[in-house]
Amino acid sequence: MKISYYNGQFKNDDEITVDYNDRAFYFGDGVYEVVRVYNNEFFTLDEHMDRLIRSASEIGIEDLDRSKMVEIVTQLNKQNNISDGSIYIQVSRGIGKRNHAYPLDTKPVVLAYMNETARPTDQMEEGISAITAEDYRWLKCHVKSLNLLANVMEKERAVRAGAHETILNRQGIVTEGSSTNVFIVKDGVLITHPADNMILNGITRLEVLKVAELRNIAYEEKTFTVKELMEAEEVFITSTTQEVTPVIEVDGEMIGKGLKGKVTNALQEGFNERIHKLNLVK
Ligand SMILES: *Cc1c(COP(=O)(O)O)cnc(C)c1O
Numbered sequence: 001m002k003i004s005y006y007n008g009q010f011k012n013d014d015e016i017t018v019d020y021n022d023r024a025f026y027f028g029d030g031v032y033e034v035v036r037v038y039n040n041e042f043f044t045l046d047e048h049m050d051r052l053i054r055s056a057s058e059i060g061i062e063d064l065d066r067s068k069m070v071e072i073v074t075q076l077n078k079q080n081n082i083s084d085g086s087i088y089i090q091v092s093r094g095i096g097k098r099n100h101a102y103p104l105d106t107k108p109v110v111l112a113y114m115n116e117t118a119r120p121t122d123q124m125e126e127g128i129s130a131i132t133a134e135d136y137r138w139l140k141c142h143v144k145s146l147n148l149l150a151n152v153m154e155k156e157r158a159v160r161a162g163a164h165e166t167i168l169n170r171q172g173i174v175t176e177g178s179s180t181n182v183f184i185v186k187d188g189v190l191i192t193h194p195a196d197n198m199i200l201n202g203i204t205r206l207e208v209l210k211v212a213e214l215r216n217i218a219y220e221e222k223t224f225t226v227k228e229l230m231e232a233e234e235v236f237i238t239s240t241t242q243e244v245t246p247v248i249e250v251d252g253e254m255i256g257k258g259l260k261g262k263v264t265n266a267l268q269e270g271f272n273e274r275i276h277k278l279n280l281v282k
Contacts, residue, residue, distance in 0.1 A: 003079040004113035005072050007095075010079070013113065022109055023093045027100075028147035030092035030108075031055035036240050037077065037085045037114070038275050045073070047203045055144045056091055061108050064091060069110065076114055085116040086241060090146060120242060124268060127248035127260055128164035130237070132226055133157060135168035135175045135198075142197045154178045165237055167250065170198065173223045180239040181205040182247075184232035185263045190219035191228075204238040204271075211270030217263060234261030244268045 002013040007022075023029035033052045036043045049066055056064050073087055089112045096103025137150045154166040155178040165177045175193055176182050181202040183192045190212055195201035212219045229235060235247040235255045244267050246260040 002113065003076060004111075005076060006111050007109045010075065018111070019095045019109070021095045021097060023096065023103075023106075024090065024109070024111075024146055026098050028145065028149075029059075030090055030146045031059060031061070031144050032088065032090040032146055033144060034240050035073070035087050035089070037082055037087065040077070040081070040083050042073070042077065042087070043275060044203050044207065045070070047206070051144065051201075051203065052089065052091065056108070058140065058143045059093075059145070060102070061091065061093055064108060072110060072112055076112055080114045082114050082116050084118060085114055087112060087114045092146070117241065120245060123164070123245050124243060125260065127246035127258075128237075129162075129249035129252075130165045130167050130177070130235075130247050131158050131161050131163045131251055132174075132229070133166045133168055135170045137168075139197055141175070141199055142195070142201060144200055151178045163249075165247070167229065167237075167247075169226050172225050172227070174226060174229050175199050177237050177239075180237035180242050180245075182229075183208065183236050183238065184224055184229055185234035185261060186224070186228060186232050188218065188233070188263070190217055190263060190267075191224050192219070192221055193223055194221040202238055202240075204240055204243065207271060207274055208238055208244060208267050211267050211274065215266055215270055217266065230255075232256065234264050236261075236264045236267075244271050 003010055004013045004016055006016050006018055033048045035045055035048045053064055053066055092109045094106030094109055096106045133154050158166040165180055167177050167182055168175050174182055176199040183190055193199050233256050237245050237247055246264045248255055248258045
């Protein structure tokens with residue numbers, strides 16, 4: 001039996017009903033996080049909580065109680081006893097009759113549940129294929145918003161093309177994937193889009209940059225083009241669930257040798273050490 005949480009209550013999963021006036025439904029009016037669980041413990045929970053509070057604040061939800069949120073996820077983790085998996089946490093603006101303007105006196109509504117999920121070990125070894133597409137999302141991509149219409153449409157485009165991820169670009173500048181950050185290796189240097197309003201600054205992205213620092217792998221947070229992507233020595237994507245996954249083919253063309261690259265491998269090793277709490281540097 002799975003225990004989940006909605007609007008103040010812990011319940012068996014199949015007993016949860018949600019309020020149809022929850023603004024998450026009408027407007028995607030809220031924010032969310034996905035946190036990985038390894039060996040029954042949250043990985044980088046503080047960072048995810050910080051980002052959740054920040055995302056909420058960016059959309060004008062200012063009264064989130066961080067310690068309460070931590071209590072909810074800690075409770076769920078105790079009650080569900082998931083060794084390898086993740087927790088999904090969403091915060092909507094609240095409940096109120098459908099109206100674009102915010103309802104008066106509404107309180108944020110929290111939804112949270114856990115999933116058992118294995119690490120994508122095959123993909124991390126063998127790599128995945130991706131396609132490219134135009135990034136037509138809004139200009140607040142740094143907010144982890146529930147509004148994911150463009151992201152789901154672009155992910156579906158990848159699936160229909162028999163690929164795994166869609167790598168987005170604005171006027172030829174690669175931003176990120178539909179649910180992942182994108183890195184390339186060019187002339188031995190690791191490059192990823194700067195953390196501005198055009199991308200969601202992934203916690204995994206930041207972990208990878210810390211690993212690069214620790215292992216003396218040169219990196220730059222600067223923009224790169226689709227052309228540079230196609231001609232890169234290595235390409236990989238990162239996210240909480242995808243970890244560090246090589247991209248070996250883009251738009252049907254092979255990247256590098258079509259295999260996981262050396263830099264990607266070193267970063268995977270370093271990331272693994274962090275999961276197992278070795279080499280932890282803030
Ligand atoms: C969540 C997300 C990521 C990855 O962030 P992580 O914190 O590493 O999971 C990247 N891009 C988008 C659009 C996302 O929503």
